[in-house]
Amino acid sequence: MPLMPCRRTAMAAQHRLTTSPMTHSRKDEVLKGARLYYQPQVTADGKTLVGVESLLRCIDAGGRISGPKSIFDRIGDDAEADIVDWWVIQQACTDGLRWPNLTVAINVSARQFQSPGFAAQLLSTMTAIGNKPAQIELELLEGGIIENFERAIETMDILRQSGIRIALDDFGTGYSSLAYLQRLPIDKLKLDKSLIDGTGELKAAAIVQAVTALSRALGIKVVAEGVETQAQQQFLRVAGCHLLQGYLFSPAVSADEIDSFIRKGWPANR
Template identity: 40%
Template sequence: MQEPPQSLAAALETACLTATLESISDAVLMLDHSWKIRYMNGNAERLLQVQRSEVMGKNVWTVFPEAVDGPYYRAYHQAVETNSAVAFEEHYAPLNLWTEIRAYPSAEGVTIYFRDISERKAIEAQIHNMAFYDKLTGLPNRQLLLDRAGDALSQGRLGAMLFIDLDNFKNINDTRGHDKGDILLQMVGDRLNAAVRSCDTVARFGGDEFIVLLEDLGPTEEAVAKAAQEVAAKIIHAFVAPFVIEGVDQYSTPSIGVTLFNGSCGTVDEVLKRADLAMYQAKAAGRNNVSFFDPAMQARVSARAALEADMRRALVNDEFVLYYQPLMNMDGTMAGTEALVRWKHPQRGLVSPAEFIPVAEDSNLILPLGRWVMHEACRQLAQWANDKRTAKLAMAVNVSAQQFHRPDFVEQVLEVLAATGARADKLRLEMTESLLLKDIEGTVEKMQRLRAAGITFALDDFGTGYSSLSYLHRLPLDQLKIDRSFIWAAVKEDSGAAIVRIIVALGKALNMSVVAEGVETLEQLNFVIAEGCQSYQGYLFSKPLPEPELLTLIAGL
């Protein structure tokens, strides 16, 4: 019997291969060396949801552009470049299916086998959820919490753990039934998630106990403690509104124990024990409360919280006052004053700005406080304009970064000037270098608008921040104020004196006046006069004074 012709043999072989590929359960796609589709079986049509007749001969990356630069693309190229099979699993987003892919290179190109493994992946996900997530609330369970806390400790990360127990939860189960208690637990989980960041872990630890794991809160223990206190306060507030269960208001409160952790604080169990102990301290203190494990940290956090609460009350009760520090010319005349806020606490007396300004900055109370300072300073400036002793005095007002970067800052300042009748050309705004570095274009635009109204600007504490000539020459500044630390060092160290000389020379080159801050001795005064400073401030002449004492001082000049 004769052998069939070569073309017929090839045809038979192709037909057999095609029949085989059509019968297998995998989807099959064959590409030539130009990535053009030369064959697709029926399963590939169904799996990829395309018609063979419409894609044959077309470039595969044109047909499936969403796969370009993804794992499919890289795997196919790897198979060709290494001349070896490549297998991987990937989620194919457009069709929401998981596929197991095997790519085989050949003389003709690449053959790809697809298999839909979505059902297997769904089962794996279900098993994962059962192992690591609470069935009732959908929150991470004890095991997942322990894993994440263990990772944080092993990597030495600084964070906080909040142990939360619902007060009197047993009464809810006893009076309304366990099904209503379960609904409450689900609603508690929702409120806890809403009170924290998406990167934080809220876990149901068991029963009516929840754990919140907080990371990346700040670089220091104080910063982490402050942030943890704020989160705990948000959680307490989140429980104020009733939980409405089947039309009935149900009230519940949390007792929260807080402990900080880092890589040197022991095991996860030890951290949990500390948080648990702190939680029982919160219950002992009357429930619906927050307690820190570390008594010293608790005292600091409590003191800060009390100070913030006092500041809010002080703003309402008008307890803040302005003191004025003279700005002196080198000839002994007074050029102006700097308005400095002081707090006359009804119990503590005069509270140092070093104590309350950082709290104001952290709590955003600097915004209402800054508005009050601006208004009071301009009111005083307008009043001084009617007194020949003070009519020529300028007024400097410190501006915080939070104030300045408010979108309506320019409008606020202009409205205060209009409301008080103060002269804009007598108002000088003092800003720090850190304020100016943020959004340089927006900063210049705001300063130019205010300067067009007549307001001048001083750069305060110059040399202590991130001084850069690249921005300094662009800013419409009128004055540089040399930080007191350089003045103190100038008469003791050659390097300190050199820095002062450089700043004075820089100010003159940029047509700015230069003020020496913190001048306390005649030696310091003689030095800054010799170096060319135009004016100075400091205790050598006068400390900050209330307005009546300032007027007495002016009368004696």
């Protein structure tokens, strides 16, 4: 029986990765020290842990933790970037099996998301690992969507029809056009920390309230990231944000620590 087009695309994309001329030693070098940490996402009252955002970290031989720049500085071309990008997805999906009741958010670069066959390869990867699509959420930057708007919409539609959720990340740092929100097939909108930091000022607070009200009217859940104070939490809760994320609740932690949060019960662990 001939393969369906989407499956052929996924297999071709996977073939490009697995048959890359890059040596295993080079792949190991690119991924040296790579770890995923997870920052909790909680309900606006802070009482219920509902999801995590996966964040790439690098741990050196001395146990020091640094951001993803340490890894991406080693990358010499798109083939090596693909190795890192797909490792992140595979690891996040694998860790997600430990937390069936939590949403696992994965940051996807514009280059990866706009690449041919991305949706098919992602679905194939998740099937192989055993994830339920509804558990996985992709976080996309505004710029990556607008770069090729129509292709992005098509890919987002395919993924959402499969059950995967889509979040527009860092809203407030890029184009931030309220007009195109109605065209985007997204499930969540993440307010950038820069907006949250300004909620003590009248104009910034008004923007957050307006964006939250519009998003709710469109059926889009609002997530505020970078929440650091109880005053911010109270404002965002009253404004109507659904979920909060930030150091007030927890920094990004290891998968084992997420296990501990679940085992001990949230927020009793804090």
